[in-house]
Amino acid sequence: MLRFILIRLAVAVPTLLGMSVVAFAIVAIAPGDPVMMELRALGVVPKPEDIAALRAEYGLDQPFLLRYLDWLGRAVQLDLGTSIATGRSVVTEIAMRLPATLSLAVSALIGAVLVSVVFGVCALSRNRGVAACMRGLTILLVSIPSFWLALLFIYLFVLTIGWGRLVGDGTWSDLVLPALTLGLGAGASLGRVVYERIRAELSEDHIRLAIAKGLAPRRILISHIAPRIVGPLATAWANTFGALLGGVVIVESIFGWPGLGQLILQAIAQRDFPVIQAYLVFMGLIFFTMSILADIVVFFTDPQLRRTLSDD
């Protein structure tokens, strides 16, 4: 177990370094000079020697590799610069809004997992009508854009029935509608994975044996199929979480949920590069951690993998 985690983390290091290069390079090669931008933000008409002095101060006259190492050194100490728009440290800005975004993404993920299991299992129902309906509903839900679903929900629940509010203050009851919006679509596409996985297992010989033994479908599903698909599903959950981290931006802006979405949209409009970079770094790290957790689940649920790793 410990051995596996150590190996997994060792493999992760080059990927992490690569990610940091991407995050750094995206700013370093971006069009527009950060020095000019800052001077413009300050409202100063720059003289050439001022620009040169500032460039030297920021180390922009150094070669790419040195700048990268310098940036990495500061990034490890959680110093990712200051926001051009507000002048505050970007880490503070992100940390302020991160909990709201994470709670929305996590509750959407939980909803999606529940929806996916129901959909996936019902799509395999022996009743052809039910199965066809579930498959049709799945494809339909996957195809509805989340932003439109959000608007429909607002129209229906907020404006017509009056169950929710449009301007939330981040309490739990405000979480329901955005999480439902995100979770339904994600759950439907996860449901396809569940369906595919169960169907693949159903073509295996050990399931044929279980059926021949006369086990009840529910028993087969729970004790023969579920343990074998948990690993692959955990990977799919991690990927869904990644998709939700991005999808949150869309839904947050509609429901006025006080998360990172508003910040990043503003940053894109104002070309606030440090904020965008920090957003990329943080989301990347969170997604990366989820992927590692999923790999650990895969390892736990796959006896063959466990055996090969303990043998060599």
Add this chain to the structure above:
Amino acid sequence: MIERRLSLPALRFGLRGGRFGLMMGVALLLGFVVLGLSPLFVDIAPPAQMDLLTRLAGPSDTHPLGTDHLGRDVLSRLIHAVPVSLGAAFATMLAILAIALPWGVIAAVAGGRVDMVMMRLADIIMAFPTLVLALAIIGFMGASLQASIIGIAAAWWPSNARMVRALVLSASQRDFVRAAYLSGASRLRVIVRHILPQVLPPLAVIISLETASVLLALSALSFLGIGAQPPTPEWGAMLNQARPFFAQAPHMLLVPGLAVTAAVLALNLIGEGLRDLLDTREAYEW
């Protein structure tokens, strides 16, 4: 056991689960093509023509789907958005394939160190959430439809490259591929004549489903105001402009959303239908 049942050939061909979906998807997509081409044959008001006296009007004889906040005809904008929205999705998918196809094929055929390095590089991009990376790229390029196409393509290709690689790997294990190598065929010949034909059918499934997701992502970006910019008619952008008039003019909201859903649905139905056609596994029934 497959139950043998007497059935009319036409029924068997047309109305069985997967095939029915496939037909519906193709019909929907053809409908969009006809809709997109209709300005060439039918006289439709230009999408930017404003009529400030009839702003936010509901459906009427002159404006079958009503008008928007600037008095522009919603139907006309919807139709003129077909080539923009669908075109952008197909262009993005083409860009993704242009990178993913050679990347996956080369990695799978070359194997060894080349394969490892290429997949590692793809892994690095894949380690970021796709939409987050796309947002970051758009942020640095400035918001526009081109930027969102580039951003999505740049963040999306690695997962497709991985799928292509897996398909090529399983295709090159077939005996006739080995036989072709043994009979002295060049690598390029084996790839073009023996591996690609095997890869194409499953690839068609992937392309169809991925184009659906790309279309969703692109319209979401336009909805957020960082994709297609006004006055370009684009479904997501139309929805974005409809937001402030939410309560007064719900018709502005309904139609573009339906258009996106129908287009995505068409592509998903085609993808799923093709997958069902290709799927030869027989699940044991309980």
